[in-house]
Amino acid sequence: MNLWHHNERKQPGAGDLAIQLGEGGSEGLRPTRWGLILVIFMRLMAALWLAQGLMEWATVLLPSETVLDSLSGAAAGAVIFFAVADLLAAVGLWLATPWGGALWLFAAASQIFVAMTVKGVFAGSWIAADVVLIILYFVLTFQAGQASD
Numbered sequence: 001m002n003l004w005h006h007n008e009r010k011q012p013g014a015g016d017l018a019i020q021l022g023e024g025g026s027e028g029l030r031p032t033r034w035g036l037i038l039v040i041f042m043r044l045m046a047a048l049w050l051a052q053g054l055m056e057w058a059t060v061l062l063p064s065e066t067v068l069d070s071l072s073g074a075a076a077g078a079v080i081f082f083a084v085a086d087l088l089a090a091v092g093l094w095l096a097t098p099w100g101g102a103l104w105l106f107a108a109a110s111q112i113f114v115a116m117t118v119k120g121v122f123a124g125s126w127i128a129a130d131v132v133l134i135i136l137y138f139v140l141t142f143q144a145g146q147a148s149d
Contacts (some may be wrong), residue, residue, distance in 0.1 A: 028035070031146035038140040039096050045091035045104060045133065053086030078114045078121045085110065108134055 033090045060068065068076040082101055092100020108130045115122035 011064060012090045032144060034140065034144040034147040038144040041137065042096050042101070043139055045075045047121045049086045049093065050090035053083055053090060056083035075121050078118055082107070084100065105134065
């Protein structure tokens with residue numbers, strides 16, 4: 001292949017996918033039932049994390065008085081951190097990319113840590129919800145990887 005004259009068109013294949021589920025080459029590639037369930041789960045989580053990130057930004061931008069002044073330094077830092085991290089995780093989840101799942105796991109684990117250590121940022125119910133969602137994500141990812149319908 002000549003690097004200066006690139007007229008060849010590459011056909012899309014398995015190497016072009018963001019997440020490749022199960023084994024197989026490009027000729028036998030078809031979505032599995034568990035893969036579809038995983039993508040739907042990731043899209044639902046993306047919508048939830050998008051709403052959560054927008055609520056964090058609303059906390060910062062919408063009040064007439066600055067909310068950040070009334071919060072402790074750790075709580076204010078957490079609000080800003082999650083305003084950015086939640087939106088980035090939502091985009092990655094929506095695209096069903098590996099980095100999206102990893103960033104979401106980091107954001108969810110950070111929420112658990114912040115909910116346990118910094119009072120007034122997250123309700124305690126978020127800890128249980130995040131733990132359940134993380135376990136569900138790992139189960140779906142494992143099942144999608146093992147599926148060979």
